Amino acid sequence: MREVAFIKQNKEKWLSFEKAVFNNDFKDADELASEYIQLINDLAYAQTYYPKSKVITYLNQLAAKAFQKIYKTKRHDTKRIIGFWKTEVPLICYQYRKFIYTAFIIFFAFTAIGVVSAANNAEFLRSVVGDQYVDNAIRNIEAGDPVAVYKSGSNWGSFIGITINNLKVGIIAFVLGVFLGIGTLWVLLKNCIMLGSFQYFFYEKEVFWESVRGIWIHGSMEIFAIVIEAAAGLVLGASILFPGTHSRYTSFKIGAKTGVKILISTFPFTFSAGFLEGFITRYSNIMPNWLSVGIIVSTLGLISFYYLIYPYKIQKKITQVPSLRPIYS
Structure with a gap:
């Protein structure tokens, strides 16, 4: 896939995620974790096929912000534990x-x-x-x-x-x-x-x-x-x-x-x-x-x-x- 097509295919999803991350506009921690894993998959794809692209910098910054939201926030500990088995592990198992x-x-x-x-x-x-x-x-x-x-x-x-x-x-x-x-x-x-x-x-x-x-x-x-x-x-x-x-x-x-x-x-x-x-x-x-x-x-x-x-x-x-x-x- 060409880089232009890759960006066009995913840009709306990235903007939605960026808006949710910076406005803290997620229904729960499970939703944030799910979107984060998908973003990491896009970042890995970009690093593999477009190693010199500026989109990698953008996705890295967005992923870092999302990481802080998921792993640095002390609220919703119970929900995060549930989300680990409910969402994160299944997505990892799918990826691998x-x-x-x-x-x-x-x-x-x-x-x-x-x-x-x-x-x-x-x-x-x-x-x-x-x-x-x-x-x-x-x-x-x-x-x-x-x-x-x-x-x-x-x-x-x-x-x-x-x-x-x-x-x-x-x-x-x-x-x-x-x-x-x-x-x-x-x-x-x-x-x-x-x-x-x-x-x-x-x-x-x-x-x-x-x-x-x-x-x-x-x-x-x-x-x-x-x-x-x-x-x-x-x-x-x-x-x-x-x-x-x-x-x-x-x-x-x-x-x-x-x-x-x-x-x-x-x-x-x-x-x-x-x-x-x-x-x-x-x-x-x-x-x-x-x-x-x-x-x-x-x-x-x-x-x-x-x-x-x-x-x-x-x-x-x-x-x-x-x-x-x-x-x-």
Whole structure:
């Protein structure tokens, strides 16, 4: 797109935003945050395709003023927190959706490697999780309770321990993205191979359905969250590898801030998964099928909607905001 066409296409939107920022004419903090993210996208586009244009200076100044309004104002703290999950994170997920899709493709590929490896090597699972874990699983299967491991310990103790461990895995997956994304891929590889090989183990022992009923009650949110955290790590790695028109340091700072926001957005789901594993999964073998399946479908549907569908709805809503009048004459 030519620069003239770019300005003509967006000038009314910029003027509307400029007027709202300087007159403090926003309905709420969510609206301001949404417009700000769209402005940043326009600024990034201009920096990429029109690096010597005066429009970059204008958009920079407008973005700086909007930044002060959003992040320096001390009012509406509660609304800003709500807006973070309601608007800001979904828009970020839309902007970086390719990283999320890539993380899922890698997840399925690595999990398939675990399945194939376990299918072709009877000792593979033992090399991954250890003899003791496998032997305990075999004893549980023979006792008629394949997922008895989730019944050990108290409800609260399991909830706290599991949640802390899952948070640790997610944070490590993100932080290791600083090694050009390779560290993130390593964390994902280890977890996916363990998942794939263990699920094949249950299939081989003819208790696959029983394992699904138990593991995926909490696993839907737990595993999904890890994939999103891996996507955040890939964003961090890509910010170093592909700085674009920014300096590598500036690109890294942008990637780090963006990745941290994506990482933080997974925490409620991680806590929910820990709660389910500590308090609900232990009863999977006695609950009716409809209940266990209902929990799995609802939890998977909720987190899938938030990261894969809701971002499109928010983006569509923003792009339909009407413009007011030309910014340039």
